[in-house]
Amino acid sequence: MKNLSETPKRTTARSVGLVHDYLLVMRGAERVFAAMAECWPEAPIYTSLYSPAGTEGRFADRTVRTSWLQRLPIGQRGFRALLPLYPRAIERLPVGEHDLVVSSTSAFAHGVRPRAEAVHISACHTPFRYIWHEHEIALESAPRALRPVVARRLAWHRRWDLEASHRVTHFITFSSLGRQRIEATYGREASVVHPGVELERFAPGEPEDFFLFVGQLVPHKRVERALAAAERAGASMAIVGEGPDLHRLQARYGATATFHGALADGELAALYARARALVIPGVEEFGLTALEAQASGRPVLALDAGGVRETVVNGETGVLVHEDDPDSLAEAMREVDFDRFDQERLRRHAEGFSVDRFKQRFAAEVARLAAL
Numbered sequence: 001m002k003n004l005s006e007t008p009k010r011t012t013a014r015s016v017g018l019v020h021d022y023l024l025v026m027r028g029a030e031r032v033f034a035a036m037a038e039c040w041p042e043a044p045i046y047t048s049l050y051s052p053a054g055t056e057g058r059f060a061d062r063t064v065r066t067s068w069l070q071r072l073p074i075g076q077r078g079f080r081a082l083l084p085l086y087p088r089a090i091e092r093l094p095v096g097e098h099d100l101v102v103s104s105t106s107a108f109a110h111g112v113r114p115r116a117e118a119v120h121i122s123a124c125h126t127p128f129r130y131i132w133h134e135h136e137i138a139l140e141s142a143p144r145a146l147r148p149v150v151a152r153r154l155a156w157h158r159r160w161d162l163e164a165s166h167r168v169t170h171f172i173t174f175s176s177l178g179r180q181r182i183e184a185t186y187g188r189e190a191s192v193v194h195p196g197v198e199l200e201r202f203a204p205g206e207p208e209d210f211f212l213f214v215g216q217l218v219p220h221k222r223v224e225r226a227l228a229a230a231e232r233a234g235a236s237m238a239i240v241g242e243g244p245d246l247h248r249l250q251a252r253y254g255a256t257a258t259f260h261g262a263l264a265d266g267e268l269a270a271l272y273a274r275a276r277a278l279v280i281p282g283v284e285e286f287g288l289t290a291l292e293a294q295a296s297g298r299p300v301l302a303l304d305a306g307g308v309r310e311t312v313v314n315g316e317t318g319v320l321v322h323e324d325d326p327d328s329l330a331e332a333m334r335e336v337d338f339d340r341f342d343q344e345r346l347r348r349h350a351e352g353f354s355v356d357r358f359k360q361r362f363a364a365e366v367a368r369l370a371a372l
Contacts, residue, residue, distance in 0.1 A: 016043040017098035019109045021086075023050045025262070026058060027216070028288040029125060032174065032195045033104040034058050035355050036123060039363040040102075046093040046112070048086055056265075067093055084153060087111055087160050100370055103168075106285075111164035119370045122168040123362075126178050126285045127185040129220060131157040137219045141244075162186065170369040172362070175286040175307045193365050194310065196358030197291035197350055201265055204297025204343040205273030210236040210258075211301070211333065212275035214268065214289045217243030222282035227253040229281070229329035237279070238271055272296035277318070277338045280308060281329060287311065290318070295350035297343030301332055317341065317349050 018040060020033045037045060037059070044063040049070055052060060067089035069082060086108045095101050096115045103109040106125040114120045130138040131154050142150040162185075171190035173179050182190045211230055215221045223239065227249060230237040237257040239249070250259050263271070272278070278293035280302035287307045290300045294311075300318030302308040312318040319336050321328040 015098045016040045016100045016102065017046060017095045017114075018043045019046045019090075019093065019095065019101060019103040019105075019112050021048065021090075021105050021107045021109045023047045023059065023064070024054045025051070026054075026056050028195075028286075029104070029106060030055060030058075031198065031288065032123075032125075032358075035196060035359055036102065036104055036362060037062065039359050039366075046095055048089050048093075048108070065094065083157075087157070087164070100366075102366060108164075110168050111160070113167065120167060120169045121172060121366055121369055122170075123172045123174070124178065124182060124190065125174055126181050128157070128161060130154075131161060132185055133181065134220050141219065170372070172365055172369070173285075175310055177283070177306045178285045181285075191365055191369070193362050194353060194358065195286060195288060196355035197288055197295055197353050198355055199295050199351060202269050202272060202292060202295035202350075204347060205270070207276055207298065207339060208274045210238050210275060211277055211279050212238050212240070212271055212293070212298075213279050213281070214240045214272075214292070217241050217245040217249060219245065220282060223249060224253075225281040225326050226279045226329060227257055228326040229279075229333060231256050232326060232330040233333035235333045238275065240268060240271065269296065272298060277301045279329065284308065291350050291353050294318075294346040297346050299338050299341040299346060301329065301336070301338075303329075311353065313349060317346050 018037055023030060044065055045059060046065050048067045050064050050066050069085060069089045090108045090111045091113050093112050095112050099118055101112060101114045101118055101120045103112060103122045105122060107128045110122040110124060135154050138154060139147050139150055165186040171182055171188050173182055173190040173192055174195050176192060179190045179192055182188055213223055213226050217223055227237060239257050239259045240263050242262050272293055273296045275298050277299045278289060280287060280290060280300060283303065283306040285307055290308050290311045293300050294317050300308065300312045302312060302318065302320055303324055304320035304322050308320060312320060314320045319332050321332055
């Protein structure tokens with residue numbers, strides 16, 4: 001593994017450069033990017049921050065070029081504090097040697113500056129939620145005295161984000177919701193390529209009597225709705241993930257939920273296989289966890305919105321509730337027989353979203369767009 005900071009090498013003509021917001025852990029966006037990167041195994045990777053340990057060695061055989069932020073003593077727990085610095089750090093990533101730049105982003109990576117004649121294809125999960133469709137959450141999370149300052153900063157980020165979108169030649173996204181948000185925010189069209197789930201990591205098991213949540217413990221994931229629903233239904237929950245809301249949620253719901261923090265892949269797969277169902281209480285752009293649960297032979301309980309409409313077959317591989325409140329989730333937890341779902345049917349459905357299929361479709365779409 002080579003970890004360089006702003007020291008470009010000349011590569012051959014028609015070269016490809018890959019960009020991701022930050023590579024600190026292996027969550028859904030990082031797993032999608034890892035699959036994207038396999039489409040161009042010789043391409044260098046550019047990112048603002050990189051942790052070889054946090055990304056489980058997935059990029060150990062790649063050339064990874066980081067921004068100047070890498071020199072700061074910031075890891076996964078503190079990277080959010082760098083919000084004002086990412087735009088300029090991303091702009092300085094040395095991607096000018098490449099004919100084709102493929103960025104992977106839900107925040108900043110589309111802001112790189114390729115040379116004028118290069119093609120820049122942005123694989124965008126969603127425009128940055130905390131400056132656009134969830135900016136009120138960002139404001140409410142700030143101390144009251146600082147909210148006017150935060151509001152001005154978010155407005156600056158929106159202006160920067162729009163300007164950065166003009167440097168993108170074509171957009172690809174991963175769900176219908178992503179396409180809608182890109183059109184509403186940037187006024188641009190985006191083609192949709194569904195991501196793939198790493199099927200080999202998961203296998204059906206014997207379900208037990210608890211519900212499962214997997215994801216960051218941040219406001220937009222709406223973890224508290226799932227916890228409140230389980231409490232009202234008299235059900236137990238297992239929570240996998242870390243984030244700024246961890247201690248507050250643990251203090252409030254520690255009697256009815258087990259907080260596992262971040263888990264290794266094997267431990268997480270075992271929890272999936274034992275859960276009654278995976279609960280997705282928020283709106284996901286796509287949501288790989290829904291497919292991970294189904295690959296484990298377990299159904300999904302989710303709000304009928306966003307990406308689960310593309311990954312869950314209501315009544316066959318899960319239950320989608322229409323009302324966006326804890327009572328609807330609680331009613332489903334009490335009334336639905338989640339053991340009636342056929343594990344083989346669930347697994348077959350997940351197999352339709354394989355990583356190999358995603359890589360084939362994604363590489364083909366990049367080639368098509370690059371030729372326009």
